Amino acid sequence: MLAAPPALDATLPRPVPLAGCTNMRDLGGYEGHGGRRLRFGQVFRASSLASLTEADQGVLAGLGLRSVVDLRGVEESARAPSRLPQPGPAPVALPIEPTVGASLRDILATGCATGEDVLTLLARAYAAYATEKLPQYRALLALVADPARRPLAFHCTAGKDRTGFGAALLLLALGVPREAILEDYLATNRFWRREHALPEGTPAAVAEALTRAHRPLLEGALHRAIGDHGGEDAFLATALGLEGTRLAALRDSLLE
Template identity: 60%
Template structure:
């Protein structure tokens, strides 16, 4: 069963946050399936209510990996129940200044925004890979699961990380893309744009775009003979560590 069909993705409904979901239930090409209750993805967790804290507490999280930039995290610290350790793994929003500039000038188009987002995704697939390497290394450490990773929207930095993980586990690309695009129906944004921002600009910025992820995954995998070769060379997951990761997360 793929994302967007039936009960997948399994969403954790919250009042003060959105786009929190379990990465369990996805079938792999070799007939296995990702386990429920081990790895979660979400948007920022700074606005959780007391009821939300109880809901997240039931997940028994051991680790929360925060992919937000340092200032993003300082402005909206995560609220979490006892027992969950926060590990900062910052991916700074390097296109933010350019984006603010074109928005404030009122000259942005949807294509401008898509171009800036494409630059960010290219960075995820190249110079930011060490952050994802650290994320997967954390998953391999004893006692770290269940684990949740998130950024601000749970859309771009988190979306690429989830896509990498599912790809490493052997989930087909079509299902990976469906999980990524589920953000478009799950994320509740509270972003306020400058007056006069064109609707197409706001819509482009707030949505997940399949071509961006497709291009980033292809960029990351270029030059590698296989997924396993990429995992070893780029992510520090040799055959033994990759097998262990799969054994942990797949059933």
């Protein structure tokens, strides 16, 4: 008889309440390698920080952030620059260019776009995260591993896809159970208020598919990334630069 999976902590993830960013949360609290828990106040994931109010900037200043990593594409960031407290954290650009937009416009132009069409487009994007975009995620985890860079926040536009995959890789490296990783990813569906505007006339089913986190997308991307490298340990070492000693140092630094 298979043992039941460990119960998940219903208080996690812990959101950071902001008026101009509804999907910022502390990644702390999850149980990782050896039963140790990820320290609070060290790593945060977020959606766009372009609409932060003055009060929000005060909240961010109170977190003591040293680094904010922007995973948005170059033009995305230029159109909506982050509004960070000054003096404040060092901004770091690790652009992962969006690939869904142009294809979405193409299928919307047909007049018969469906939610399944959107999921197909998103699956292609996640496949890219798991393959050609791994160097950006390797760089992100190197920043997280550097104590001088923390506390650190990383974000994209919605804090859902690019950020979601990055958070999953960090939690994977820290030994967090897969179900908890997936639940953290899906928490976007509870927190994010869908501030990102969609083209006028976008069908409801398309909008719903585009603005939600979908468990099979993350499961598929993790399966692809790990499978391509022959297993989890080999993936962490070869793709993310977290071989034995570096992985142990990351865990000792973030787990208590």
